[in-house]
Amino acid sequence: MAFDVERVRAEYPALDEGFVHFDGAAGTLVAEPVARAVASVLRGAVANRTTAFAPGRRALRILADARAAVADLVGADPDGVVFGPSATALTYTVARSLARTWRPGDNVVVSRLDHDANVRPWVQLAGQHGVQVRWAEFDPQTGALPIGQYGELVDDRTRLVAVTAASNAIGTRPDVAAVAATAHAAGALVYVDGVHATPHLPTDVTALGADFYVTSAYKWSGPHIAACAAAPQLWAGTATDKLLPSPDEAPERFELGTPSFEQLAGVTAAVEFLATLDDTAPGTRRERVTASLAAAHRYDTRLFQTLLEGLRSTPGVRILPAPEGGAPTVSFRVAGQHPAETSAALGEKGICVFAGDYYAYEYFQTMGLRDSGGAVRASVYHYTTDDDVTRLLEAVAAQA
Numbered sequence: 533m534a535f536d537v538e539r540v541r542a543e544y545p546a547l548d549e550g551f552v553h554f555d556g557a558a559g560t561l562v563a564e565p566v567a568r569a570v571a572s573v574l575r576g577a578v579a580n581r582t583t584a585f586a587p588g589r590r591a592l593r594i595l596a597d598a599r600a601a602v603a604d605l606v607g608a609d610p611d612g613v614v615f616g617p618s619a620t621a622l623t624y625t626v627a628r629s630l631a632r633t634w635r636p637g638d639n640v641v642v643s644r645l646d647h648d649a650n651v652r653p654w655v656q657l658a659g660q661h662g663v664q665v666r667w668a669e670f671d672p673q674t675g676a677l678p679i680g681q682y683g684e685l686v687d688d689r690t691r692l693v694a695v696t697a698a699s700n701a702i703g704t705r706p707d708v709a710a711v712a713a714t715a716h717a718a719g720a721l722v723y724v725d726g727v728h729a730t731p732h733l734p735t736d737v738t739a740l741g742a743d744f745y746v747t748s749a750y751k752w753s754g755p756h757i758a759a760c761a762a763a764p765q766l767w768a769g770t771a772t773d774k775l776l777p778s779p780d781e782a783p784e785r786f787e788l789g790t791p792s793f794e795q796l797a798g799v800t801a802a803v804e805f806l807a808t809l810d811d812t813a814p815g816t817r818r819e820r821v822t823a824s825l826a827a828a829h830r831y832d833t834r835l836f837q838t839l840l841e842g843l844r845s846t847p848g849v850r851i852l853p854a855p856e857g858g859a860p861t862v863s864f865r866v867a868g869q870h871p872a873e874t875s876a877a878l879g880e881k882g883i884c885v886f887a888g889d890y891y892a893y894e895y896f897q898t899m900g901l902r903d904s905g906g907a908v909r910a911s912v913y914h915y916t917t918d919d920d921v922t923r924l925l926e927a928v929a930a931q932a
């Protein structure tokens with residue numbers, strides 16, 4: 533069988549604790565091979581980077597392997613993969629670096645569908661450089677991000693368009709390739725937040741038209757570390773703040789301080805693991821990870837449909853609208869109940885769902901729901917089962 537959920541679940545020792553996890557959008561459980569890889573670096577002789585002795589060469593190998601792994605995961609060039617502590621930190625680094633060349637009269641385009649990590653760094657850097665901020669609006673009735681508006685938002689003074697590959701609140705997957713085509717025609721760069729998209733679908737940064745693509749490993753069974761992929765020549769042509777003696781070359785120039793070798797080893801193990809989700813998939817690691825994520829997506833989609841239908845038929849539940857075909861994440865509210873109350877009541881039953889705005893700040897502001905507690909979010913991942921969905925629906929029905 534291409535995707536065998538019981539085989540996959542056996543690789544997540546944390547599932548033995550018995551919680552029901554619909555909180556993958558905030559961070560997934562870690563796969564056992566990842567934990568082993570992290571521990572083996574911490575237990576073994578791994579020094580700081582040097583070619584002089586073997587433990588130092590191991591560190592160099594770990595970093596190179598992790599770049600290659602992320603490159604296979606998202607279809608990028610390994611020499612253009614930069615690591616950092618989080619997607620937020622990496623986006624600030626890129627924003628500060630790119631903004632050095634922005635001039636008053638330039639503009640940047642951000643979207644109200646995005647997580648604040650792909651909004652505020654651009655807004656704040658724009659403010660510091662006298663650059664105008666233009667807002668792409670989502671449709672509150674459908675949750676879609678209409679692409680037509682980019683024709684009006686983007687002009688020859690647009691330096692950057694920031695857009696999400698999937699909303700972490702409602703799963704919407706905007707037509708990033710179309711946004712990128714509009715941006716590129718005007719000479720603007722495109723920064724894509726792939727944090728919520730990467731775990732759920734195969735990614736091809738070239739097909740997306742992403743100049744920069746950021747993703748966090750803790751959303752795809754890995755450790756708490758993030759990567760930003762771009763063409764090596766784009767990094768090479770971008771100046772950044774750095775220490776005098778630290779490497780001048782890209783991508784190292786953008787990685788401040790000593791990297792976390794244990795987490796980098798975990799990144800490689802996570803990609804290797806994802807490539808086995810479909811254990812019949814042949815070919816290179818890139819081909820296997822692509823086929824595996826496609827198989828996991830088919831599995832998730834079926835479960836997510838069951839979840840949506842169940843929520844729709846539960847009286848008192850209001851689902852925040854989202855277009856078909858998004859990431860398997862839904863936000864909802866139970867009538868007369870603060871989202872935090874719903875989340876806590878489900879938590880009492882061992883069911884993990886987040887409540888709040890999950891940093892999708894502009895989305896919840898626009899929906900007029902931020903001040904009243906946002907919503908409750910349930911996200912399906914490839915270790916979710918039919919039984920988990922039934923338990924969640926029963927628990928929500930008991931609250932409604």
Ligand SMILES: Cc1ncc(COP(=O)(O)O)c(C=O)c1O
Binds near residue numbers: 621650726
């Ligand atoms: C869509 C999206 N973008 C960005 C982030 C921020 O990621 P990080 O925690 O790695 O900074 C998150 C985290 O939840 C997210 O869901």
